[in-house]
Amino acid sequence: MTKKQNLFTFFGLAVIVIGALFLFKAGDRHRSAVEDAMLVPMPNTAFESALKAVETDPGKIEKVVFIKDANGTTRQVLVAFKSSVQAPLRAQVPSEESTKQMAEATKKTRLKTETELVVDTIPEEKKDALKDASIWLMVVQIAVPVLTIILLVWLSRRENRAVKSGGGYRPATSYNQGEAQKTVDKEFGQWVDPKEIKGNGFDDVAGIPEAISQMKKVKLKVVEQATIVKRVRQEEAAKKNNASSGDLMGRLQSMTKKSRFGGKLPQCVLLEGPPGTGKTLLVTALAKECDVPVFVISGSDFVEMYVGVGAKRVREMFAAARDKRPCLVFIDELDAVGRARSKGDGMAHPEAEQTLNQILVELQGLNTGNQNFGLWIFGATNRVDILDPALLRPGRFTWKIKVDPPHLQGRVAILDLHSKNRSIPLDPSVDFHAIASVLVGLTGADLENVVNETALYAEELAEAEAERLRAGGGIPESEVEGHILKTSVSQEDFFEGLLRHLMGVKATIPLTFDQIFNTVVHEAGHALAAAYEGWLGRTDDLVRFIAVEPRGRTGGLTFKTPSRDSITKTLDNVEADAVCGYGGSAAQLVFLNTRDSGVDNDFEVAASGIHRAIGRWYGSDKLGPISLGQRGLTGVTEMGNDQRNLIDSECNLKTKVLYARSWWIMNLFVRSESVWTMLWELLEHKIMRADRFAELFASAVKEVDAHSEWSKDNLNAVMENVMSDPYGWSPEPLDRETRAYLTARIEELRNRYEALQSSIASS
Structure with a gap:
């Protein structure tokens, strides 16, 4: 939308608002003129209300006045009250029958009645005022809707023109040299220059x-193509002849190094993996290594409510990329625009399907043709299972690179890398191998945050x-830094940094013994x-x-990871x-005989795992090796109700059996x-390593085996009994x-805890 168009729109809206105010004012003026021209005042109540007052409360009424015109027809009735504070009731008489009802009511209640005649002649000056008010109201009533319709039609026509061109509220763009890049830059996505990318490429991954x-294999091919494209363009600029870019680019294939065995690296690469594993980092590092720009865009940036906008944006993006070769295009969250069709629930909006179709068209033949030489497309997703098969077929996103959470040595390398990048002075006690062995399953982004939280915590200690x-x-202020003992x-x-990453900062919430002990038991x-x-294998x-x-919104945490x-x-x-x-709920039930809402997430996670195991992993002998079926985008599975x-x-x-086991x-x-x-x-330390x-635990197991009737063999026997009648089982109350x-034991802990708290408070 241009500046001139913006001004026109705002001016039109202002006219509508001012017109609405004039309409209100004209209506008010006309109403006043009508009231002034009337021979009798306007009614202030309904006839039924006046009749009810006469019938139910005659003691407060002084008289009832019947107001008639020259023909003797009763037009209004006036109920006057004895109290001067109470305003009289004036009502329009709808019919002769109503007049009779009022007359009978006054006769029955023996109220005083009067008759008043009105003259039908309106003074000339009042006629003129009424005429002027009526004309003004008519003009405003016509002008305001007409102006509103004109503005809406103009906006609608302009929007339709934009939609037909596929660009929302902007005009169609001609793809001259650099023009496509300019349009893309202004509207969506971002071109990132390799010089603006921090770090040293793959050395920082x-x-x-x-x-x-x-990705290093891709790098070799990108560098080769980038060198050729730059060389051809330099030759084109040096010759300054009329040869088109296409003529010169026709030499590209002959300049490309041939593979020994005829293999050709696809120019379309899909990075798949969980969030935070480094998919975006890999692409930006590749751009840095190859010294080529990268266009970064999210899949959700393509789709709008107007049909055709997304497809236009796809065309603009590819036109800009071809104009800027050699370059990379990175589409993050590809599943936002590349979801599978024909599911009945995922592509209901035609705009999304048109956008996907345009992407498929642009990707078709990307590895062939001079116009795509030096253009590399990268997509990233953590939901490859819902992508459209047409995106994944050979010729489009042919090459798939799996980016998984790091293993032990990878976690050690990531912790070391982020510590060095932040220039964190490490104490000799720091053992990244020991830290990384605990953090199984954490991604690179998680580990970076752990390092950052650790550095922030150490800074807090030094500042304190x-x-x-x-x-x-x-100590003079200038020498304070030199006396700080916290130097590494x-x-x-790092342990505190992990706690902050998982749970948040410590909360200063005063808790009673019962509250904290409930968390301890849980x-x-x-x-x-x-x-x-684990002891049972x-x-x-x-x-x-x-x-x-x-900490944060968490009362406590038991952190366990695979060995x-x-x-x-x-x-x-x-x-x-x-x-x-x-286990948390079971412990509360056994030790405290209580249940609370803290088990909500525990039950949800446990039930989810059981459902997957039974529905997908042959987790039930009764059901056998079944599958829940293909899930649609709404989570509905393809199976019968039975x-x-x-x-x-x-x-x-299974849930009941496993709860019984716990x-x-x-x-x-x-x-x-x-x-x-x-x-x-x-209770005492709040943390146990x-x-x-x-x-x-090892000591407790020995005590159980030596002294308790609830031995391992006994537990297995009990579980067999539970399996025989699981629906009839319920937790037995303790003797x-x-x-x-x-x-008695809980009371003993309470006394010790309160004594400890008193000692801390006094010190």
């Missing part, structure tokens, strides 16, 4: 060696120390269930730490995860001294002796 290796030195006095980042700082239940399942997950201090990187999960692993998830109900039934059955595991440790020691240390937990024992 770590943790994903397989993806880097693949500086404030203490300033407050103590005796320690292993403990998190200890998760940890005990996970560790016991059903999972290789290790409890890395337990935190029971409120090693793995690609798949067994059914035992999934069931063990569910038992761990139910099968869906059967899956739900099996999931409910509940019985908690019963194992009720009288374990090591578990009560664990609960106290969590992996080594201390492993020590206490009176055990409940009394638990009450």
Whole structure:
């Protein structure tokens, strides 16, 4: 929209607003003229209200006046009250029948009645005023709608012209030299010059060696094509003849290095992987390495509500890219515009489908033809399963590079890289291998945030120390920095950085013993269930730490990760995860005999894992090796109601069995001294590390095997009984002796905790 068009639009809107005000004023003026010209005042109530007042409250009425015209027809009735404070009621008489009703009512109530005649002649001066007001109202009533319609028609026609050209509110653009790039820059996406990209290319990418290796192969081809394109354009500029760019670009194929075995690297590459693994980083690093510009755009930038806009933007983008060769085009979140069609629910909007069709057309034959030489297209998605098959077929996004979360050595490299890039002074105690071994499953973005949170925390400690030195006095301000002992980042700082990444900053919420102990029992239940399942060999997950201090929106956390990187999960692993998830609720039920809302997310995650295992991984002998079917974009699976109900039934059955397993595991440790020691240390320190937990758990298992009737063999027997009648099972209440024992132990911890808090407060 041009500046002139903007002014016209705002002027039109202003005219409409002012016209509306004039319309209101004209109506008010006309109403006043009508009232002034009337021989009798305007009614102020309905006839029914006046009649009701006469019938129900005659004691307050002084008289009733019937106002008649020259023909003797009653036009109005006036009810006058005895009180001067109360205004009289004046009502229009709708019919002769109404006049009779009012007369009968006054006769029945014996009210005084009067008759008043009015003259039908209106004074000339009032006639003129009424005529002027009527004419003015008519003019305004016609002018305002007409002006509004004219403005709306103009806006609609201009929008239709823009839509037909496919560009929203901008005119069609001719693709002269550099013009397409200018249009793209102004409207959507961003050209990034390689000189503006920070870092040193692939040297600043770590943790994903397989993806880097693949991208380096692409780099060789991009550099080769970029060199040829630049050389041809230099020759074109030097000759300054009438030869077209296409004539000179015809030499490109002959200048390209031939493959020994005829292989040709596709110019369309799809990067797939979870969020935060480094897909965007790989493309920008490639642009830096090859010294070529990259056009960065999100898939959602293409789609608008107007049909044709997205397709036009695709054409503009490719025209700009061809004009700017050699270059890269990076479409992030490709699934936003490349979702599969023919699902019945994913491509209901024709604009989205037209945009996808235009992308398919532009990608067709990208690896052939001189007009695409030196143009490389990269797409990134974490939902490759919902992409349209036409996008993934050979000839379009032929080459797919998987970008997975880093393994152990990759995590070590990422931590080291970000620490060096930030020039973080590291304490000799820092062991990246030990830190990385805990962070299984975290992506490169997660690890970067852990390093950043660690640096921020260390800075807070140093600043707090500086404030203490300033407050103590005796040290000049210029020498404070030299006296700060916190000069490096320690292993403990990294642990706090991990806590902040996972949970947030410590919350200063005053908690009672009951509140904090409820969290302690809940998190200890998760940890005990996970560790016991690991002891039985059903999972290789290790409890890395337990935190029971409120942080952010989290009251506590039991952080567990696999002992090693793995690609798949067994059914035992999934069931063990569910038992761990139910452990918090089961521990609260056994130790405290309570239930609360804190288990909501635990149950959701556990049930989700069970549902996947049963519906996709042969998790039920009754159902067999079934599949939930292909999911559409709305999550609806292609299956019948009977099968869906059967899956739900099996999931409910498995859920109850696994909760029963978790509940019985908690019963194992009720009288374990090591578990009560664990609960106290969590109350006291709010944090328990992996080594201390492993020590206490090993001791607790020995105590259970030696002294408790709830042994491992007994647990298996109990689980068989539960399996025989799962729907009839429910958590049994503890016997009176055990409940009394638990009450006494909890009261003992309460007294110790309150004494500890008093000691801290006094110190």
